[in-house]
Amino acid sequence: MPRVWEVPVHDSTRVRDVRVAAAAAARHAGLAEDRVAAAELVTTELATNLLKHAGGGRILLDLVGPSAPAYGDERDALVQIVAVDHGPGMPDTAVALRDGYSTTATLGAGLGTCLRTADDFGLHSAPGRGTIVMARIGSRTRPDTTGPRPAPLPVRAGGVNIPLAGGGFSGDAWVCVRTADRVTLLLADGLGHGPLAARASSAAVEELRQVPHLPPADLLRRLDRALRGTRGAAVSVAQLDIGAGKLSFAGVGNVGARLRRGDTWQGLVSRPGIVGAHLPTHLPQQQAGWTDDCLLILHSDGLPSRWTPGPAADAPASLDPAVIAATIVRDASSPARPVRDDTAVAVLSPWPPDGTP
Known part of the structure; x- marks a missing residue:
């Protein structure tokens, strides 16, 4: 089930809580002790930065798969660490990553240390809005390449998952499978919320892993049978045919989806119902072309209905999709107005033209 950790960081006593949560997440992922220590180091640096530069914020920890699964490694777990704040933001993120740069008379090695330690690293900051820093910690072992190797993906996926009121389990879940x-x-x-809701969303994730070849509408029918013994779930499914450059979408329940093509945003419509309880008889699939300037966002109803994509969703393709997801959640909330439900946002985006999966 989607075990997640959310730690508010508003004073120095919470830095230890963040470090403890990071160790728990890393051991839950089955990482070796040196990588557990790496997760502790990164979270400590990020929590300290929140206090020094933003007046506080929160750390989100989650177990995720690779952003671009290519070698049957979808089940490999990485610890994803996301620091979120509503602070003043950074005028120049590239400068902030250089060792020796500091605005608080310190050594200025924090973000550079995180960049070197993490398997994946992402950063986005907007003056007046705040900063998102993301790091993933994995085993750093190479995938098995003795068999046939599929070509690298031209797209990657990422997301964030936040439990309601700091709960240990989120009723939301997302996954990307190739x-x-x-x-x-x-x-x-x-x-609903809590472990029973998490059981339903986890069942949907596991069923997709069994039949990833099914088109979205057929997959929803399969999920309806698989979720009959659970509370049921709202589910959205998007499938990209890379060779054809075609995206297919189908959804049931109050889940949302938006597709950006160039400068235009298009809503993708889900049908009323509950997967596992009340599946609509007719499940149409929407079709759309997919090009290198597209961006897909799926989200649960924890986001306000009138949320706006914000500057990160229009940023260059070099921005990690999990960072985009985190900025969407941050900009739809505030320290005084937190998310109102379990909230998950998943993003599918192209690799940057010069990126190497």
């Missing part, structure tokens, strides 16, 4: 030249992104919102 089969041949198709990539399927699923987001499920189990009814």
Whole structure:
């Protein structure tokens, strides 16, 4: 089930809490002790930065798969650490990553240390809005390359998952799975909150992993049978046929989806119902072209209905999709107005033109 950790950081006593949560997440992921220590180091640096530069914020910890699964490694768990703040922001993120740069008379090695330690690292800051810093810590072992190797993906996926009121389990879950030249992104919102809702969304994730070749509408019918013994869930499914440059979408329940093509945003419509309880008889699939300037966002109803994508969603393709997801959640809330439900946002984006998966 989606075990998640959210630690508010508003005074120095919470730095230890962040470090403890990081160790728990890393051991939950089955990482070796040196990588557990790496997760502790990164979270400590990020929590300290929140206090020094932003007046506080929060740390989100989650277990995620690789952003671009390519070698049957979708089940490999990485610890994703995201620092979120509503602070003053950074005028120049590139300068902030250099060792020796500091605005508080310190050594200025914090973000540089995180960059070197993490398997993946992302940063976005907007003056007046705040900063998002993301790091993923994995085993750093190379995938098995003795068998046939599929071509690297031209897209990658990332997301964030935040439990309601700091709960240990989120009723939301998302996953990205590859089969041949198709990539399927699923987001499920189990009814209610807590472990029983998490059980429903987890069942949807596991079923997709069994049948990733099915198109979205057929997959929803399969999920309806698989979730019959659970509370049920709202589910959105998007499948990208890379060779054809075509995106297919189908959804049931109060899950949202938006597709950006160039400068235009298009809503993708889900049908009323509950997967596992009340599946609509007719499940149409929406079709859309996919090009290198596209961006897909799936989200649960924890976001306000009138949320706006914000500057990160229009940023260059070099921005990690998990960072985009975190900025969307941050900009839809505030320290005084936190998210109102379990909230998950998943993003599918192209690799940057000069990126190497």
